[in-house]
Amino acid sequence: MKKTIVLLLCLGALWRPSLQAQAIETPDSLQYEIDSLQQLLAVAQHDTTRGWLSYELTHAHALFNQKKASAIAQECYAFASEALRRHPPGPVTVSLQRLKGRMSRFLGNIYSPYIPKDSLIGYFESCIAYSDSVGNTKDQSNCLRDLGKYMFLIGQKEKAPPYYERAMQLERETGDSMGLSISLMSLADQWRRHGQEDKAEEYFRQSIDIKFAIGDTKKANMLQNELGSICLKDGRYVEAAAYYFKTLELADSLGDEFGASYSYHCLARLYHRQEDYDKALKMSKRAMSIHKALNNPFPLSASYSMLGLLYGEMGQHDKSLVYYDSSLQIHTMHGATEQMAYVKVNKSAAYLRLGQLENARMVLEDLVRIVKTIKNPSVAVDVYINLGELYFLQGRYQQALAEAKRARDILQSSSSISSSRKVERLSSRIHEKLNNWSTALTHYKTYVALDDSITNIKAQRMAINQEADYKMKRLQDSTRFAFVIKEKEILAQEAQIENLYQRQKIKNGTIVGLLLISVLLLSSIFLWIKSYQKEQQLKASALEQNINLQMKEIDHLQASLKSHLEERTVLTSNILDGSINQYLSDPLTKRELEVLEELTKGNNNNAIAKNLFVSVNTVRTHLGKIYEKLGVDNRLQAVNKASNIQRELRTKA
Numbered sequence: 013m014k015k016t017i018v019l020l021l022c023l024g025a026l027w028r029p030s031l032q033a034q035a036i037e038t039p040d041s042l043q044y045e046i047d048s049l050q051q052l053l054a055v056a057q058h059d060t061t062r063g064w065l066s067y068e069l070t071h072a073h074a075l076f077n078q079k080k081a082s083a084i085a086q087e088c089y090a091f092a093s094e095a096l097r098r099h100p101p102g103p104v105t106v107s108l109q110r111l112k113g114r115m116s117r118f119l120g121n122i123y124s125p126y127i128p129k130d131s132l133i134g135y136f137e138s139c140i141a142y143s144d145s146v147g148n149t150k151d152q153s154n155c156l157r158d159l160g161k162y163m164f165l166i167g168q169k170e171k172a173p174p175y176y177e178r179a180m181q182l183e184r185e186t187g188d189s190m191g192l193s194i195s196l197m198s199l200a201d202q203w204r205r206h207g208q209e210d211k212a213e214e215y216f217r218q219s220i221d222i223k224f225a226i227g228d229t230k231k232a233n234m235l236q237n238e239l240g241s242i243c244l245k246d247g248r249y250v251e252a253a254a255y256y257f258k259t260l261e262l263a264d265s266l267g268d269e270f271g272a273s274y275s276y277h278c279l280a281r282l283y284h285r286q287e288d289y290d291k292a293l294k295m296s297k298r299a300m301s302i303h304k305a306l307n308n309p310f311p312l313s314a315s316y317s318m319l320g321l322l323y324g325e326m327g328q329h330d331k332s333l334v335y336y337d338s339s340l341q342i343h344t345m346h347g348a349t350e351q352m353a354y355v356k357v358n359k360s361a362a363y364l365r366l367g368q369l370e371n372a373r374m375v376l377e378d379l380v381r382i383v384k385t386i387k388n389p390s391v392a393v394d395v396y397i398n399l400g401e402l403y404f405l406q407g408r409y410q411q412a413l414a415e416a417k418r419a420r421d422i423l424q425s426s427s428s429i430s431s432s433r434k435v436e437r438l439s440s441r442i443h444e445k446l447n448n449w450s451t452a453l454t455h456y457k458t459y460v461a462l463d464d465s466i467t468n469i470k471a472q473r474m475a476i477n478q479e480a481d482y483k484m485k486r487l488q489d490s491t492r493f494a495f496v497i498k499e500k501e502i503l504a505q506e507a508q509i510e511n512l513y514q515r516q517k518i519k520n521g522t523i524v525g526l527l528l529i530s531v532l533l534l535s536s537i538f539l540w541i542k543s544y545q546k547e548q549q550l551k552a553s554a555l556e557q558n559i560n561l562q563m564k565e566i567d568h569l570q571a572s573l574k575s576h577l578e579e580r581t582v583l584t585s586n587i588l589d590g591s592i593n594q595y596l597s598d599p600l601t602k603r604e605l606e607v608l609e610e611l612t613k614g615n616n617n618n619a620i621a622k623n624l625f626v627s628v629n630t631v632r633t634h635l636g637k638i639y640e641k642l643g644v645d646n647r648l649q650a651v652n653k654a655s656n657i658q659r660e661l662r663t664k665a
Contacts, residue, residue, distance in 0.1 A: 042072055042076070045072055046069065046072045046073065049065055049068055049069045049072060050069065052065055053065045053066065053069065059091075059095040059098075059099070059104065059108065060104055060107045060108060060111070062091070063088060063091060063092050063095065063107075063108060063111045064107075064111060066084060066087070066088035066091065067088060067111060067114060067115060067118070069084055070084045070085040070088065070115075070118060071118075074118075074122065078122060081122065082119070082122055085115055085118055085119050085122065086119065088111075088115050089112065089115045089116065089119060089135075092108050092111050092112040092115060093112065095108050096108050096109065096112070106146055109142050109145055109146050110142070110143075110146050110148060110151075112138070112142050113138070113139045113141075113142030113143040113146070113148065113151055113155070114139075114151065116135040116136065116138040116139035116142065116155070117135070117136070117139040117151065117154065117155050117158060119132070119135040120132050120133075120135040120136040120139065120155070120158055120159070120162065121158055129166060132162065133159070133162070136155055136158060136159040136162065137159070139151065139152075139155035139158075140152055140155045140156060140159070143155060149182055149186050149188070150186075150188065150191065152182060153179040153180075153182045153183050153188065153191055153195070154179075154191075156175045156176070156178050156179035156182070157175070157176060157179045157194070157195050157198055159175045160172040160173065160174075160175030160176040160179070160198075160199070160202075161198060161202060163175065164202040164205070164206065164387075165387050166387065167387055169202075169206055172202065173199070176195055176198070176199045179191075179195050180192055180195045180196070183195060189222055189225070189226045190226060190228070192222060193219045193222040193223050193226070193228070194219075196215045196216075196218045196219035196222070197215070197216065197219040197235065199215050200212045200213075200214075200215035200216040200219060200238070201238075203215065204238075204242065205388050205389070205390070206389055207389050207390070207422075207423075207428070209242050209245060209246060212242060213239060213242050216235055216238050216239055216242070217239070219235060220232045220235045220236060220239075223235065229262075229266065230263075230266060230268050230271055233259050233262045233263060233266070233268070233271055234259070234271055234274060236255050236258065236259045237255065237256065237259050237274055237275060237278050239255050240252045240253075240254075240255030240256045240259070240278055240282075241278060241281070243255065244278075244281060244282055244285060245428055245429070245430065246429065247429040249282065249285070249286065252278075252282055253279075253282060256275050256278045256279045256282060257275075257279075259271065259274075259275045259278075260272055260275035260276070260279070263275055269302050269305075269306060270302070270306060270308065270311070272302065273298070273299040273302035273303055273306075273308075273311065274299070274311065276295045276296070276298045276299040276302070277295070277296065277299040277311070277314060277315060277318060279291075279292075279295040280292045280293075280295035280296035280299065280318050280322070281318065283295060284318075284321065284322060284325065285430070287325075289322055289325060289326050292318075292322050293319070293322050296315055296318045296319050296322060297315075297319070299311070299315045299318075300312065300315035300316070300319065303315055309342050309345075310342065310343075310348070310351070312342065313338070313339040313340075313342035313343055313351065313355075314339070314351075316335045316336070316338040316339035316342075317335065317336065317339040317354065317355050317358065319332075319335045320332040320333070320334075320335035320336040320339065320355075320358060320359075320362070321358050323335065324358070324361065324362050324365065329362045329365055329366045330366075332358075332362050333359065333362055333363075336355055336358060336359040336362065337359075339355045340352060340355050340356070340359070343355065349382060349385065349386055350386045350388060350391070352382070353379060353382045353383065353386060353388070353391045353395075354391060356375050356378065356379050356382075357379065357391065357394040357395060357398060359375055360372045360375040360376050360379065360395075360398045360402075361398055361401075363375065364398065364401050364402060364405065367405075369402060369405060369406060372398070372402050373402060376395065376398055376399050376402060379391075379395045379398075380395060380399075383395050389422050390428065390431070392419075392422055393419045393422050393423060393428070393431045393435075394431065394434075396415045396416070396418045396419040396422075397415070397416070397419050397431070397434050397435060397438060399415040400412040400413070400414075400415035400416045400419070400438050400442070401438060403415060404438065404441060404442055404445075409442050409445050409446055412438070412442050413439070413442050413443075413446075416435055416438050416439045416442065419431070419435050420435050420439075423435065429462055432458075432462055433459055433462040433463055436455045436456070436458045436459035436462060437455075437456075437459045439451075439452075439455040440452045440453075440455035440456040440459055443455060590602075590605060591661055592605075592608075592654060592657050592658070592661075594661075595657050595660075596641055596642070598640075598641045599641075600638065600641055603624075603634060604634050604637060604638050604641075606624055607620060607624070607631060607634040607635065607638060608638055608650065608654055610623060610624065611635075611638075611647055611650060611651050611654075612651055612654060612655070617631045617632065617635075635647065635650075638650055642654070
């Protein structure tokens with residue numbers, strides 16, 4: 013009886029989902045499970061029972077005590093190896109081989125500092141071999157994928173792709189479309205982490221196509237945000253905005269709150285890059301409120317980090333540090349080292365801006381240690397840039413220059429415009445302090461070119477147009493719905509009038525019959541008929557008046573829809589096409605045309621400067637050149653002349 017109870021408890025443990033896939037747990041909530049597994053293990057008799065109980069115990073410890081989990085896993089691995097030697101071929105050995113394969117994968121994926129690198133690779137290879145021996149192709153492809161990922165992690169990225177290719181070939185042969193999409197997604201993520209954005213984009217697209225084909229629509233939609241993030245990093249803001257609003261629209265239609273929240277988070281990053289902090293805050297707070305409602309800790313920490321970054325850019329550094337600490341609290345609780353590194357990079361930047369150099373130094377020293385373990389080039393670049401900034405503020409210019417060079421060396425294999433911009437700006441400032449004016453100017457020119465590509469006005473306007481398209485579509489849907497409701501109400505009222513006329517016809521016939529039957533009652537009946545007809549006419553008149561009012565309301569709705577559509581047309585064609593230059597001996601430049609367009613809208617110099625993202629002095633300079641080329645003395649004359657030329661152009665057309 014005792015053995016039966018142990019066996020049933022073990023089977024229940026094996027069939028439950030892995031702890032890593034469940035909701036986030038705490039050490040206290042896991043302790044009862046750990047104690048139960050240890051009690052079962054103490055009384056277990058069969059080798060397979062003991063082996064699989066140990067496997068479950070490693071997963072229970074892995075969430076909060078990797079050293080303990082690593083020790084138990086190695087003991088379980090050795091136990092399975094010894095048990096395989098004692099048992100003859102049969103069902104028990106197959107179970108032990110499967111256990112050894114699973115435990116090999118666990119030991120490989122734990123990335124423990126207590127296990128040498130060569131041993132970890134050996135565990136992955138053991139997982140592949142044992143999975144193959146029992147015909148478990150799914151575990152085999154998983155281990156191949158994990159080994160490829162580990163090769164990326166240890167910096168041997170040239171050895172990684174073949175393992176992924178073997179995994180994907182196996183998944184294609186067995187028809188495992190879901191596994192294939194995961195392999196493509198994992199490979200794309202690794203290439204992106206190593207600065208190969210073009211390769212990452214290619215594999216993300218393949219994974220998205222497969223996920224849409226197999227009906228994994230929500231995940232496919234989420235991955236489209238990753239394509240948007242690649243475009244954002246490369247400075248392709250129009251494409252990034254298109255992806256983000258597309259995913260937001262699809263998430264809304266699917267009722268996918270988590271997907272919508274991720275799109276809002278990505279849009280916050282886009283608006284942050286374009287320095288539109290009000291919109292960025294609005295999007296980030298929307299994402300945060302959804303994550304709080306859904307109780308999603310990791311996405312919530314990303315929202316905290318984004319809010320910290322935004323408040324930092326707005327000069328509210330004390331507030332930004334509060335959000336960074338909230339984000340770090342979540343990541344620290346769950347051991348998310350790489351995510352912690354991203355947040356600490358931003359936290360160190362906040363300390364630098366506050367002038368708290370000692371705090372910045374402590375955070376950066378911790379980051380240098382973390383960078384060596386996570387092998388993420390983009391994080392390393394930001395750490396070296398912030399270290400260079402620290403040395404610069406301390407007056408240690410040669411050391412600052414060395415850190416800037418380390419960052420630039422990594423960026424040679426990456427296409428991060430944002431990071432390159434920071435490096436060039438830092439290098440220019442350092443050489444300026446060293447009186448290397450020529451070199452400082454060279455770096456500054458590169459910085460300006462990169463900065464212009466990030467904040468260009470056309471990209472910002474196109475992003476606004478994407479948002480307008482999204483809002484316009486929703487407006488059309490709501491207006492069309494209102495039109496349908498009104499139309500149904502009118503049809504119902506028309507049916508009511510028809511019924512009224514039918515009733516009147518019947519009553520009139522009855523009255524005529526009564527007149528033929530009784531001449532004596534003719535006078536009284538005639539008066540009654542007149543009174544009744546008048547009453548019915550008043551009712552019919554009232555109903556017809558109501559119909560006319562409803563028709564006018566429909567016309568108003570149609571006019572409103574037309575007005576919104578015309579507003580969109582104006583929004584997307586608000587820049588002069590340059591045809592005015594046909595009438596000028598000295599043609600206006602593109603920027604001068606944009607300033608002239610703002611003049612025709614009646615904007616003052618401050619408004620023009622704000623809309624075109626330039627200074628007021630720059631606006632005055634452009635206005636002087638516009639007056640000279642148009643042959644006028646003031647803005648009123650310039651607007652009148654531009655209007656006359658446009659009128660003449662329309663007449664010719």
